[in-house]
Amino acid sequence: MPRSVNAVASRRRRKKILKLARGYYGSRSKVYTIAKNTVEKGLQYAYRDRKAKKREFRALWIQRINAGARHHGLSYSQFMGKLTKSGIGLNRKVLADLAMNEPAAFKAIVEAVK
Template identity: 55%
Template sequence: MRVKRGFKARRRRKKVLKLAKGFRGGHSKLFRTAADTVDRALAYAYRDRKACKRDFRRLWIVRINAAARMNNLSYSKLIHGLKIANIDLDRKVLAELAISDPNGFAHLAGIASQQA
């Protein structure tokens, strides 16, 4: 006897096609191509959530290093001096401080250079 699989299969297909909304051509209309494209898109999304964190950290470090060198200090000496002085600012905040408040950053750099 033939089994048509009923609502379970339809629910699975609708879920995939809903995720494929916005894709071009058959990638949003045909189940098999949509399923392949959605799998790849989800894998890229998972990978790039991790990569985004890495990329922003690299950007912050570049900005902090540039600001530190304007104050005659290397990045590593700045971070080491701040750690010894028990100043717990993360790299995101330090980078924002370097851009928006150069005088405040220079004050922190002065403290770090005394410690190092």
């Protein structure tokens, strides 16, 4: 009896990997075994960097808030401490946006906190 091979499933599996590898350089997008390694590594980076992205944005917001607060004579930690005590419930994302794009509104918040 001849050996039974599920060629349809094998081809579909390979096509899926090669489709994910489109745009890679040279054999990374053409040869299945090399493309498979590259795609797996790329997916690992994607998983890791989805987490890192959140850290990077938080750090950026903190830098922007710090710059805005220092412009009005407070450090970041002083500003955030007073913000918490005053009961203003704005998150860092909104505060950073105000500090960058709406300096007058950010100044009003700083004055309310002082």
